[in-house]
Amino acid sequence: MITKFAYWTRQSCFAFLSSVCLCSMAQAQGLTQSFSDNLKGGGNGPEMVMIPAGSFTMGDRNGNGPDDEKPAKRVNLKSYAMSRFEVTFAEFDRFVAAVSKRPPSDDNFGRGNMPVINITWEDASGYVHWLSQQTGHTYRLPTEAQWEFAARAGSDSTYFWGTDVNQACFYANVADATAGTSHNGWLQVSCEDGYSGPAPVGQFPSNPFGVHDLIGNVYEWVQDCYSDNYEVLPEDGRAHENSYCRKRVARGGGWTSPAWHLRASHRQAFPENERRQTLGFRVVRELNAQELSQLGQNNGRGGNPQDQLALYK
Ligand SMILES: [Ca+2]
Ligand SMILES: [Ca+2]
Numbered sequence: 001m002i003t004k005f006a007y008w009t010r011q012s013c014f015a016f017l018s019s020v021c022l023c024s025m026a027q028a029q030g031l032t033q034s035f036s037d038n039l040k041g042g043g044n045g046p047e048m049v050m051i052p053a054g055s056f057t058m059g060d061r062n063g064n065g066p067d068d069e070k071p072a073k074r075v076n077l078k079s080y081a082m083s084r085f086e087v088t089f090a091e092f093d094r095f096v097a098a099v100s101k102r103p104p105s106d107d108n109f110g111r112g113n114m115p116v117i118n119i120t121w122e123d124a125s126g127y128v129h130w131l132s133q134q135t136g137h138t139y140r141l142p143t144e145a146q147w148e149f150a151a152r153a154g155s156d157s158t159y160f161w162g163t164d165v166n167q168a169c170f171y172a173n174v175a176d177a178t179a180g181t182s183h184n185g186w187l188q189v190s191c192e193d194g195y196s197g198p199a200p201v202g203q204f205p206s207n208p209f210g211v212h213d214l215i216g217n218v219y220e221w222v223q224d225c226y227s228d229n230y231e232v233l234p235e236d237g238r239a240h241e242n243s244y245c246r247k248r249v250a251r252g253g254g255w256t257s258p259a260w261h262l263r264a265s266h267r268q269a270f271p272e273n274e275r276r277q278t279l280g281f282r283v284v285r286e287l288n289a290q291e292l293s294q295l296g297q298n299n300g301r302g303g304n305p306q307d308q309l310a311l312y313k
Pocket of ligand 2: 216218
């Protein structure tokens with residue numbers, strides 16, 4: 001069962017063109033742009049945001065990135081739902097209590113609405129497995145393609161807000177000037193974002209898809225095995241996985257990240273059992289056949305996110 005959230009307002013709808021389209025889609029189809037599934041144990045799962053179907057060029061579009069972002073590749077995605085925020089300590093602590101796991105350390109940054117940190121890829125996978133059992137829906141880590149599509153949010157720029165890295169402090173928690181001063185030797189962005197460590201989720205504006213903190217705050221584990229190029233990347237948005245997966249990918253940069261790591265195409269790779277105070281995750285939920293059907297017959301056949309919406313006009 002989906003619990004409706006009447007969270008969005010006309011102002012938020014018209015804040016960006018893409019948001020206008022998303023809201024139009026929701027209104028035309030009687031769907032909600034965001035929802036939260038009920039948990040069998042009581043309460044609700046993470047707030048989820050609908051991401052429209054679409055095509056995009058993934059990876060190094062400008063030719064100045066490292067080899068592991070090449071070749072830039074066209075990927076077609078079906079609609080999916082992504083958590084509005086990074087998974088918090090409150091959400092993760094509920095899981096570890098339910099399955100009698102040891103809670104991860106917060107390194108004295110705080111719990112509650114802070115993004116969970118110090119969790120392995122296996123811990124994150126355990127959480128989405130539990131969430132699937134609790135809700136009756138299929139929750140997963142985002143694939144790299146789903147993550148990058150959501151992070152770009154229809155933008156062709158280096159960052160979803162444009163090309164000026166000095167605007168990063170308005171949109172993301174990064175290695176800002178204060179953090180750089182207190183951590184000698186850090187490469188930093190020359191602006192002030194107000195946080196020298198991780199920030200509570202949702203302190204910075206959402207991107208045009210309504211998702212917060214994809215760029216910055218904490219890196220986010222995704223499903224894919226790391227590969228040193230995109231030749232092997234599926235073109236339908238699935239994860240690249242194999243039986244000899246040595247490292248998993250993390251995306252988005254974090255509170256220790258300089259400008260280069262904040263690009264939508266940037267990739268990091270860590271062993272599955274790595275724990276870091278800069279590394280957390282968010283979740284996606286697959287839409288079932290009925291939900292995809294509501295969104296239209298062309299779902300997943302490509303085109304810009306906005307093109308799908310023309311079906312409903
Ligand atoms: Ca910061
Ligand atoms: Ca993040």
